[in-house]
Amino acid sequence: MFVKKLYGASPLALFCLFYGVYWLVSLLVSDSANSIAVVNILATLVTTIELLWLYQLNVDLGRLCGYRPVRAESLFCALLVVMLVVPLVVAPELSAQTSIAPSVFVWSMLVLMVGAWYLTSTHVAQKLVACELARSRVESSQARTTLAFLFLPVGIWFIQPRIKRLLAVKDSLQS
Numbered sequence: 001m002f003v004k005k006l007y008g009a010s011p012l013a014l015f016c017l018f019y020g021v022y023w024l025v026s027l028l029v030s031d032s033a034n035s036i037a038v039v040n041i042l043a044t045l046v047t048t049i050e051l052l053w054l055y056q057l058n059v060d061l062g063r064l065c066g067y068r069p070v071r072a073e074s075l076f077c078a079l080l081v082v083m084l085v086v087p088l089v090v091a092p093e094l095s096a097q098t099s100i101a102p103s104v105f106v107w108s109m110l111v112l113m114v115g116a117w118y119l120t121s122t123h124v125a126q127k128l129v130a131c132e133l134a135r136s137r138v139e140s141s142q143a144r145t146t147l148a149f150l151f152l153p154v155g156i157w158f159i160q161p162r163i164k165r166l167l168a169v170k171d172s173l174q175s
Contacts, residue, residue: 003056007167011160018050019153051080061127065134076123079116086113121149
């Protein structure tokens with residue numbers, strides 16, 4: 001899967017892929033309806049790639065350190081689907097709104113999205129810290145790792161070298 005190749009990428013490459021392309025296009029396009037639609041489609045595509053990366057990272061970290069509780073993995077997958085679907089549901093609601101204040105529906109979807117992002121970040125952070133501890137006996141904080149996943153535009157600079165150490169070496173040995 002192409003997402004596994006991202007393990008060996010630099011933090012700058014991942015930052016540009018996940019955030020830079022979207023920000024650049026949103027700055028360059030005009031305010032026409034077609035341009036906004038293109039930006040929304042691009043945002044959905046970039047979000048999908050980011051969530052695929054998170055899913056594949058979760059799977060590979062689970063294989064690496066033998067972590068396989070089925071219930072937690074099912075919840076993780078459901079939360080990733082929620083994180084993909086919520087923006088698709090909220091975007092038309094926001095564009096159709098006539099008032100400035102977001103509706104209760106939009107706020108409830110936002111709370112659901114933030115909760116899903118927190119739970120998925122905690123789950124993957126727990127696996128990353130467990131794998132690092134099992135492999136190199138280096139203590140790292142699960143709270144700091146969770147925060148790095150929560151604030152991924154900044155956290156990617158700290159997480160990616162750790163992922164590269166754990167998984168990129170493993171993939172190169174298998175090839």
